[in-house]
Every structure is written in structure tokens, then in C-alpha cells.
Amino acid sequence: MGYWKEIVEGGWSLVEGMRVTVRRLWRPVVTVQYPRKQLNLSPAYRGHIELRLFADTGTHKCIACGACQRACPSHVIRVQGIKPHMKSPKKATHYFIDFSRCSLCGLCVETCPTQTLQYSREYELEGDSRWSSVVDLIARQEQSRS
Numbered sequence: 001m002g003y004w005k006e007i008v009e010g011g012w013s014l015v016e017g018m019r020v021t022v023r024r025l026w027r028p029v030v031t032v033q034y035p036r037k038q039l040n041l042s043p044a045y046r047g048h049i050e051l052r053l054f055a056d057t058g059t060h061k062c063i064a065c066g067a068c069q070r071a072c073p074s075h076v077i078r079v080q081g082i083k084p085h086m087k088s089p090k091k092a093t094h095y096f097i098d099f100s101r102c103s104l105c106g107l108c109v110e111t112c113p114t115q116t117l118q119y120s121r122e123y124e125l126e127g128d129s130r131w132s133s134v135v136d137l138i139a140r141q142e143q144s145r146s
């Protein structure tokens with residue numbers, strides 16, 4: 001009896017599976033042949049954080065205040081800056097971040113008083129060692145501008 005029951009259940013499971021497959025055949029394809037085709041990102045997509053490039057200055061507006069560094073729950077940001085002149089505002093010279101430990105919580109973006117941080121649209125971040133995930137965002141921005 002158990003033998004016949006297993007055959008019937010197996011047959012029914014096959015029919016159910018085929019029913020789902022046939023139904024899906026007529027629906028629009030939602031997968032992408034990556035990497036031959038690129039993804040259409042949602043406007044709400046959040047990539048890793050980056051420095052915004054302001055049109056009026058042609059660069060970022062980071063004043064090395066350290067607010068993002070203090071707000072980061074993962075402690076992955078280190079900002080260094082200088083004061084070029086006595087009365088001039090501080091300017092960031094290095095903005096190090098370890099992407100391997102960033103949780104993309106967005107607290108740094110929310111905290112920044114100069115709105116110089118934003119989410120990138122990048123989704124192909126990769127590296128060949130743990131240290132390659134430590135990036136100086138200021139150097140990276142300068143490289144992309146040159």
C-alpha cells in the first residue's frame with residue numbers, strides 16, 4: 001500500500017511542479033543575463049557611500065568635522081583634514097572607509113552637515129584581498145575627475 005501511495009504522491013508532486021513551470025512561462029522575465037546585460041536599478045537603490053561632486057566647486061564639501069565618523073556604528077570611517085589658513089574652514093584631505101564592514105545603514109549620510117555624502121549607484125564592488133576594501137574616497141574622487 002505504501003508503495004502505491006508514494007507513486008501517487010510523486011506523480012502529483014510532478015504535476016504541481018509542471019503547473020508552476022507552465023504558468024511562469026507566460027510571465028515577463030525578471031532576471032538579467034548578468035554580466036552580459038546590466039541591471040536597471042531602482043531609484044531607491046543604495047550602493048556604498050561616496051562623496052558628492054558639487055557643480056559650484058567641482059569637488060566635495062567635506063570639512064572633516066568627524067560627525068559621520070562618530071555616528072558610524074561600525075567604526076569604519078576615518079577622516080583627516082587641514083586648515084589651510086587661520087580663518088579658512090577646515091578641508092578634508094583623506095576620507096578612509098572600510099567597505100567590508102559597512103552595513104549601509106546610512107547614518108553617516110543622514111548626519112553630514114554639508115550633504116557631501118550620498119549613496120552610489122555602483123553594484124560591482126570587488127577586491128582580491130581584505131585590504132582592497134579600504135578606500136580613500138577623496139583620492140577616488142580625484143582619480144575619477146582626472
Ligand code: SF4
Pocket residue numbers: 049071072073074075076077097101102103104105106107108109
Ligand atoms: S553606512 Fe552606516 S556603517 Fe556604513 S559607513 Fe555609513 S554609518 Fe558606517
Ligand code: SF4
Pocket residue numbers: 061062063064065066067068069079092111112113114115116117
Ligand atoms: S563627510 Fe560630512 S559629516 Fe563626514 S567629516 Fe565630512 S563634512 Fe563631516
